[in-house]
Amino acid sequence: MTETTKHLDLDIYTGVSKDSFLTEIYPKRRPAVLRGVDIGPCRDKWTVEYLATQGITTQVKVHVSTMPQMDFINKNFLYRSMPFSDFVRRAAEESHMEYFIDEKEVYYLRALGNDPRKDIADIHQQFPDLAKDIVFPDFFEPNCFFSSVFRIASRGLQLWTHYDVMDNLLIQVSGTKRVVLFSPQEADKLYLEGDKSSVLDIDHPDLSRYPLFNQAVRIEGRLQPGDILFIPGLWFHNVISEEFGVAVNVFWKNLPPELYDHKDTYGNKDLLPAQRAMQIVDGALKALEKLPAQYRDFYARRLVLRIQSKTYNKEMGT
Numbered sequence: 142m143t144e145t146t147k148h149l150d151l152d153i154y155t156g157v158s159k160d161s162f163l164t165e166i167y168p169k170r171r172p173a174v175l176r177g178v179d180i181g182p183c184r185d186k187w188t189v190e191y192l193a194t195q196g197i198t199t200q201v202k203v204h205v206s207t208m209p210q211m212d213f214i215n216k217n218f219l220y221r222s223m224p225f226s227d228f229v230r231r232a233a234e235e236s237h238m239e240y241f242i243d244e245k246e247v248y249y250l251r252a253l254g255n256d257p258r259k260d261i262a263d264i265h266q267q268f269p270d271l272a273k274d275i276v277f278p279d280f281f282e283p284n285c286f287f288s289s290v291f292r293i294a295s296r297g298l299q300l301w302t303h304y305d306v307m308d309n310l311l312i313q314v315s316g317t318k319r320v321v322l323f324s325p326q327e328a329d330k331l332y333l334e335g336d337k338s339s340v341l342d343i344d345h346p347d348l349s350r351y352p353l354f355n356q357a358v359r360i361e362g363r364l365q366p367g368d369i370l371f372i373p374g375l376w377f378h379n380v381i382s383e384e385f386g387v388a389v390n391v392f393w394k395n396l397p398p399e400l401y402d403h404k405d406t407y408g409n410k411d412l413l414p415a416q417r418a419m420q421i422v423d424g425a426l427k428a429l430e431k432l433p434a435q436y437r438d439f440y441a442r443r444l445v446l447r448i449q450s451k452t453y454n455k456e457m458g459t
């Protein structure tokens with residue numbers, strides 16, 4: 142980290158009830174750690190030994206990486222399928238007798254639906270016995286529920302900075318995690334490729350390639366077992382599992398249902414009006430191609446100014 146990095150601590154709230162969440166925390170639309178909320182018996186029950194007795198016949202598709210920092214640009218990971226019980230054992234061990242790439246490889250599970258193209262991840266469907274051990278906070282209307290996703294990581298694993306479109310409660314059941322978040326308003330400093338930031342090493346960014354990165358305000362904290370991290374939709378997050386860790390996150394549709402893409406099984410496809418706007422911008426860029434470079438540059442700047450003056454939310458300072 143260089144000196145120019147602006148860093149804030151994540152807010153931590155204790156004694157959170159449905160009422161205090163909805164009146165004091167949720168309306169701020171800022172990430173927050175909720176500490177001490179009842180998450181059910183999973184906290185004590187979900188040891189490696191116990192989890193490894195579950196899901197012997199349930200196949201999971203996992204990321205297998207040679208390096209803890211997963212790289213979606215140079216693809217230093219593979220996808221492999223294995224029984225859930227084997228996966229848990231492997232993710233919890235430091236060195237493997239059986240491996241795909243090398244004995245020190247690390248693993249990450251982001252659970253999927255039964256048919257990943259059509260079905261949405263829901264631990265009640267894929268892991269009904271384990272689902273009995275976890276209680277989701279009743280902070281949103283049950284009919285807004287979208288998915289519940291097992292996230293299990295080897296020690297050291299770092300998930301790249303990305304955003305999801307729905308509001309999210311990330312329930313950390315075991316293991317500690319370092320989380321870094323950036324406001325959606327920092328998007329222009331994050332060098333996005335779709336929903337991900339191409340800056341993989343957020344602690345030592347290559348400033349010759351990503352000169353603005355350290356100007357983004359980072360909000361940082363550490364999740365402990367039992368903590369719940371509220372991640373408002375569009376907030377960027379980067380996660381390092383400091384230990385083998387088990388988490389479940391719950392996405393819900395916090396906006397009217399017709400705004401969401403019905404083909405989205407992950408909770409990360411852009412909202413329909415945003416998709417349409419991006420297609421229209423692509424059309425505008427195509428139209429500008431007919432102009433010589435100097436003119437294209439000028440009208441592109443005018444377009445940017447027009448978009449900024451008509452849409453940027455001036456009240457939302459970071």
Ligand SMILES: O=C(O)CCC(=O)C(=O)O
Nearest residue numbers: 292300305311380388390
């Ligand atoms: O904790 C993790 O493994 C990643 C969490 C995440 O990306 C999410 O809940 O959306």
Ligand SMILES: [Fe+2]
Nearest residue numbers: 303304305378
């Ligand atoms: Fe996410």
